[in-house]
Amino acid sequence: MEKEKPLILVSNDDGVMAKGIHELVKFLRPLGEIIVMAPDAPRSGSGCALTVTQPVHYQLVKKEVGLTVYKCSGTPTDCIKLARNTVLDRTPDLVVGGINHGDNSATNVHYSGTMGVVFEGCLNGIPSIGFSLCNHAPDADFEAAGPYIRSIAAMILEKGLPPLTCLNVNFPDTADIKGVKICEQAKGCWTNEWAACPRLNDPNYFWLTGEFTDHEPENEKNDHWALANGYVAITPTTVDVTAYHFMDELNKWFN
Template sequence: MSHNKPLILITNDDGLIAKGISELVKFVRPLGEIVVVAPDAPRSGSGCSLTVTQPVHFKMIRKDVGLTVYRCSGSPVDCVKLARHAILDRDPDLVLSGINHGDNSGVNVHYSGTMGAVIEACVNRIPAIGFSLCDHDQGADFEPMGKYVRELTKMVLLNGLPDYTCLNVNFPKVEEIKGLKVCQQARGSWSNEWEPCPRSFDENYYWMSGSFVPLKKGHEKSDNWALANGYGAITPTLVDMTDYKFAKELDSLVAGLLMEDEE
């Protein structure tokens, strides 16, 4: 592998044949040496899952100047781990994941295989960005977000990111994106998450469904608001999930519990 250009590792959770990952490669290919290690089939909703009950296999399927592509039998996190352990000759300068068919705003970040790969890179202090588009269609139009993907990638290659901080970047399904907004993760939860799809003689079959209900509607700093109003949403995301504010109060509460035991 060339050491003259930045090394960019690309993966996703929609699988190697998804249009989104091909578009991502197209958008950033001039910016470095690209190595793709992606699941051999869709792994949507896999979060930070690992494959621990069977071996994981990878195979090179394409090699061009500046671009090498592998398929992997594991999850997006497996792809990043295996790339670092068995494929690359050094850690990548940047990990990109996506472009996901469907957004990963709000609490979706906790379920997302796209962001699972990003978080795996972030844990290892490798700058990482997850890209998603609010369009589940297999033939989705990714072109409106192309210039933003390139510029954000260039920005992170040049400036890096703080340790244990990654970027969750979502784009609306629009013909023209109004611009970018740095956002907070929308707070809320999912409702009506299951839809019955009975089979013959058995009604206990369900499809995952549902809709996201924001805790605070119209919150202009949230990623959901930005997307609903035509903006790309950039949410800086921490791997460290410690609640430092509540930790001080909890420390006092725990100390009180111990004092009661002594009495």
């Protein structure tokens, strides 16, 4: 490995063959040496899941100057753990997840395997960023996101991020991006989450689906509003889930 260049570890949850990860690599290549360790098939919605009931296997897919690609039988989080412990000879300068086909704004951040990649990097003290586009199509157009991805990644390579803090970056599905907004996570919930799909004379089969309800649709500070209005939404996200604001009150209950 060329140690004079930044080392960027890349993964996703749409699988190693997804267009989004290939576009991400294209955008990031000028910034350093790229190592990809991505799932061998889609693992969307896997969050921070780990494979604990069977061995995990990885395989070299491609190796060329400045780029090495592996596929892995595990989850996105497995990919980062496996790459760090078995493939890399030094700590990455940056961990990047994406580009996800579909946004990870609002509560989606908790379910996202793309953000599972980011959280794993962040938990290990590595500056980490997740990139997602509001388009689920396999052939989605990522070009408008490219300059933003490169500049954001370059900025974090230069400046770093605070401990236990990562970035969740979502792009609107438009060629005419208006700019960047630093956002809070939208408050809302998913409803109508299951669609019946009976089979074999059994009615108890369902596909996961749903509709997101934004509880603050007029809140111009949240990521959901930014995306709906054509802006890149950058949400600084912490992996410390302690409810500090509730600690004093809870102490009163037990003392």
